Amino acid sequence: MITQLNDSKISPVSDFTTNEISNISEIYKDEINISIWKRQLSSSLEKSSEYVVNQNPNLEFSEVLQPKDVNQSIKSVIGSSNEIQPFLDDVSYLSFTFCKLFDQKKMWLRLDGIDHPMCPRFHTDKLKCRLVTTYVGPATQWIPHHLVNRSKLGYGNEGKPDNESGLFLSENDIEQLDTGHVALLKGESWKGNDGAGIVHRSPYEEGNYQRLYMTIDFIETYINIYRN
Template identity: 45%
Template sequence: MTALAESLAITDQDCFSISDDPTVLTDIYRDEINIAVWQRQFDAATQDEITQFLNEHPSLSKSLNLSPENAYESLDFALDGKAPKALVENMAELVDMFCCLFELDHVGLRLATLSGAMCPRFHVDHVPCRLVTTYQGIATQWLANDTIDRSKLGRGSNGLPDEQSGLFQNASDIEQLTSGDVALLKGTRWEGNEETGLVHRSPNPTNNEPRLLLTLDFG
């Protein structure tokens, strides 16, 4: 994360809230916030287990509908009991947190190993809010509201790459999550946020390093 992570004070012009305290995720309810980031890191042993699991499952792709009550058992079963216990526990915890935060009974979970960028162009999600975390590999990139020309999204780019379309002016405008971070990305279906959904993309992996990505959506 860039120097933005050093600023925890939020003004009316900011679109982000970042902290190593998990309660920062509740800031997503603030009208001016369209990304809330809980910065976290795993211990070395857990990270090693995740690395080994990723190496053993280079083509993993699971989509599940889960409740807090069945999340651990369903995930463990879907992964054939081969995923590290700490990873399954962590995913189940995020399901519980997401459901609690948004008063949901179920969530849609996707867990995938990616060898390329899933969504390589900057875009907005047409959902109320999505949780994103990268357990290993390069993490999501995003742009602050005051750095972008939204008319250049999608067809407005006239087929030009993001770096040439005029969507943003400088490479330094691109912010990036860190592996381990848990982020809530407000989309266009959040009431009152129809025109200001977070602009983000999946970066291309570096050095052919695969990415283990988890997303949660409203069930």
């Protein structure tokens, strides 16, 4: 049976969508575990992003840095062609947005070009909050909190695929971001959010696909992964 979280200390958990970037700060509300800016990529940004992934299909960029250093750091990896400027401008903008929203001087920025699911199973993350956006290809999938049987996450699936384990009742329960959407995913380490981190996975598509996506994390997430 799919049940709601029974911990009375946690408010009912839901999602929030907006057409304005300024409203993405709703993630601070206790009852919100995913906040989505439903934007559409401009034609120039779309073309720039496609150029980047076509030239760098196996891109792996991972740096802890200040927003002001984003442009130069990425150029050192993928070059400084004029075609990449709209892409660089957008990555910089979202980097500044993340750091301003959470009052951070630095963040952990990652850009990846892949042709397969990075995290194919539904899961939660042990972190405060993560910004994700997909520039090319299919975007992140997630399940609303009230439709998840969390006992079936991880080892609870008993080796069964997610669609057979009882994690969710129907494929129709699965939500998916659109290419270009910007989402803040609240994790298990957000204060008071233990047991309510957003359940999500890399997009599932038949066969291989080309994808360019970005994640921005708090520095502590980087430290917890690489220095512990």
